[in-house]
Amino acid sequence: MIHISQLNELNSFIINCKAEGKKIGFVPTLGALHDGHMSLIRKASEKADVIICSIFVNPTQFDDKEDLKKYPRTITKDIEKLRAEPCDVCFTPSVEEVYPNGMKITKSYQLGRLEHILEGETRPGHYQGVCQVVERLLKMVQPDVLFLGQKDFQQVMILSKMIEQREIPVQVEMCPIIREHDGLARSSRNVRLTDDERLVSNQLYKTLLKCKESAKKIEITKLKTWAEVNLNLEPLITVDYIRFCDAKTLEEIYDFEDAEHVVLLGAIFIGQIRLIDNLIIC
Ligand code: AMP
Secondary structure, three states, X not given: OEEXXXXXXXXXXXHHHHXXXXXXXXXXXXXXXXXXXXXXXXXXXXXXXXXEEEEOOOHHHOOOHHHHHHOOOOHHHHHHHHHOOOOOEEEOOOHHHHOOOOOOOOOOOOOHHHHOOOHHHHOOOHHHHHHHHHXXXXXXXXOOEXXXXXXXXXXXXXXXXXXXXXXXOOEEEEEOOXXXXXXXXXXXXXXXXXXXXXXXXXXXXXXXXXHHHHEOOXXXXXXXXXXXXXXXXXXXXXXXXXXXXXXXXXXXOOOHHXXXXXXXXXXXXXXXXXXXXXXXXX
């Protein structure tokens, strides 16, 4: 694996790959890599010839500057981990290289309601920043396939919409959620949980799972209330949202008949840390 931080070096690498007709798979990340990220790299290696993983803590997607400051940065360890995986390039551009004209979002993305619901409710501007950075990275890397995690289900939908609108010739592949042994979805933020918080943090997954088991046997409104009450009973947890949504639009549904495909999404606060998870119901 090679480590590239300069854009001109990446450009030469990409030109060579294209000349050799190689299929490029791309995994964009914020770093602090864990098994969830690695699963994307492994999936990419099955589907593409050359795998590029970017590590870039993108300032424009952090609505909360404290969160940006506290975001774990473990670049040396990350590179070591990537060397043990079927990854060909670790690309770590600087803020100046990604945003040569400053970080202001000049052209906004028409994402409709999708950017204002669920994650967008508590994180205004977040998805504009995500689209901005991914569009720039896609222009740099020019991949054939973009690998994204189901962990950020709404993000996959948002980026697919941006890619379609901007007519970027890349295929999107959504990869399953990788979990800890107790069910907690792997996340770079998990390292910030205290021991006590870590112990209760899998409650979100357990609750979503119970809802999935009872789906179509119990009404959505009852399941949702049960989930919220059950989670809030744990003193360290505050529910942000639990929603059954149409998997095509992410609009909330109140009856299983209202959508062909249903996804159950949840977000909780444990202390200062916000955790998200989701399960595809049908
Ligand atoms: P991040 O570094 O958090 O921006 O994540 C980079 C990519 O890894 C995104 O596409 C995430 O959805 C994906 N990802 C993060 N955590 C997981 C996980 N536990 N399982 C699968 N994919 C994940």
